[in-house]
Amino acid sequence: MKIKNLFIVTLIALGVISCNEDSTIGSSIVNDELAVVIDSTFTVTGHSVPNAKIQSRTDVQLLGIIDAKGYGHLSSEFVTQFMPSNALDTVGVTVNDIDSLMLGMVMSEGQYVGDSIVPMGIDVYRLKRALPYPIFSNFNPEDYYSPDDLIASKIYNATRLGMPDSIAKVYRNNKQVPVEVKLPVELGREFFKKYKESPETFNDPERFAEWFPGLYIKNSYGTGRVMRFYNTSLALHYTKHITADSTTHMRKAIMAVTPEVVNNNNMELSISPQIKSLAQTTPIVMAPLGYNTEVTLPAQDLLNRFRSQSGDYTVVNAMTFEVPAETIENDYDIKAPNYMLLVRKDKLTDFFATTQINDDVTSFYAIYNTARKSYTFSAMRGYFTDLLKKDKITATDCEFVLVPVNLNVEYVQSGYNTNEAVVVAIVPYVDTPAMVKFDLDKAKIKLTYSKQTINN
Structure with missing residues (x-):
């Protein structure tokens, strides 16, 4: 079961002291309550969808043939x-x-x-x-x-x-x-x-x-x-x-x-019969061709929970989305893709056609963590703050796709003898075969915000 954590810090006293040459020293106490809320009780659903072709957006070449059991x-x-x-x-x-x-x-x-x-x-x-x-x-x-x-x-x-x-x-x-x-x-x-x-x-x-x-x-x-x-x-x-x-x-x-x-x-x-069968019941990604995974994010639930718990002053600190992901058994040691794109479904085609990069509002990328066996999209605050601006939440705001990708990176000088990696393009995955299965039942969205209540 997902657990909701609530951390409350009480500010005991704010002494306000005012003095000048003509007045006596006076003071007042204002008791405020500052709460940092980390809510992770949200549910994510999804399913596998076929991915029969990709647009060429790379200068790498794949050559050869494999016939792999489990792929x-x-x-x-x-x-x-x-x-x-x-x-x-x-x-x-x-x-x-x-x-x-x-x-x-x-x-x-x-x-x-x-x-x-x-x-x-x-x-x-x-x-x-x-x-x-x-x-x-x-x-x-x-x-x-x-x-x-x-x-x-x-x-x-x-x-x-x-x-x-x-x-x-x-x-x-x-x-x-x-x-x-x-x-x-x-x-x-x-x-x-x-x-x-x-x-x-x-x-x-x-x-x-x-x-x-x-x-x-x-x-x-x-x-x-x-x-x-x-x-x-x-x-x-x-x-x-x-x-x-x-x-x-x-x-x-x-x-x-x-x-x-x-x-x-x-x-x-x-596609092997084993993978076809698995894709019927389990969200998977198979690359460079095969399957993507469509997911539904609980946009309305996120807003409802946030608004019901807001204080007098509320600041959104962060939103993250961690998706547990494990390799699928096969006889060629085929592993999970290194990078995964989470992109709004209606933006997917244009994203690759125009060689875009993540905007952290409708598109995000994550690196596979081999120790945790998961992908964590850690920069989703912009997605939530964009929801706050809308009068009505529609299906478009909730429907996303998990897609394997490759990153094009350039290194720019950011200091003395220091180079910083800058992502200049995110392109369809054209690489050696890869596949992974997701456990969306254990996927965790964390919405973190600070709220302050003024006690007069």
Whole structure:
């Protein structure tokens, strides 16, 4: 049972002393009562709702296939444009000096679900037309590439095995795992020629995308792993002539996937029978696709309780919402999402479409606390004070959605040798599989306010 706590502090005396040269000293006592109320007797309800697709708002790529008991069958491939470098190295370089072109995809250590050493395969296709926007996770690339445009294939894993020691050491020190695919040297020479002929094309991403729409990286073989790449680029390898008798071998990244270009993870999910059954009775979140949870907050009850206990002067101190959340048993060690968004249901679509951040009135985010096994939305005072301004509470004020998200963070200097993390965007969760179940019966809203009663 939830417990209501009432802490009362009595101010014994306020001595008011007034004196001057012509009067006698006098005093008066005013007895006031100051109460700090922490009310947590509110009820929250909710249920699971399907989440079949998400809008691409990220520059990360998910690649692979898993078939996990207690989760389901997830496949992810990706299509992407590239942001070109506006300056290619042409001094002392001819088109015939281009040795190779490499597609490089880099993963941070541990950013995968499944088996790191199982061999899997990918095919790389050149796109034949520009990608649409907006673009969603259920995008079908059938009309955007031709099976005849296969330019490379690769069998890969999620380790640094087989790499030269000197290169492997660099990636190991940076806690990175690369997957590199050798593309046709003719494509590299094509980029070089285009830059020589029309360097302005490389200064305009839209114009560049019209000429080179991008790549489609497609699963071709195997299951058992999904990897999250945060850095994907194309690099030229070439010989540079320093002098008539001196040359050096060079490697230069000439384009990369960035937030400014269209990038999409094409995902397919078949949810396991266990999860479908659980979602019928238990609020859950399953990501990157699967389920969100809709919750109903007791807005009217909050106001009624507050108004019935208000004193002569009342100040709202805080409102928090803690949601107990536990991982769901599965055989791939799939964990809870790191971040959860609580957003008003009618604001959900626009929130992601316009890349918003929390306003702490209609949207809030929380970090998963592994020790408490819960998400706590701790900055909800603005939600309650906004309710106080309204003449009538409607269903819109009560209906919210719990959605897994990723945060885009920038670091700004806030003092001498001190950097502060600032959230610049909250985007749909596009990451390795995650899921969690909520216990809304034990969810706790705490409304804290101070009230003062004047006793004359």
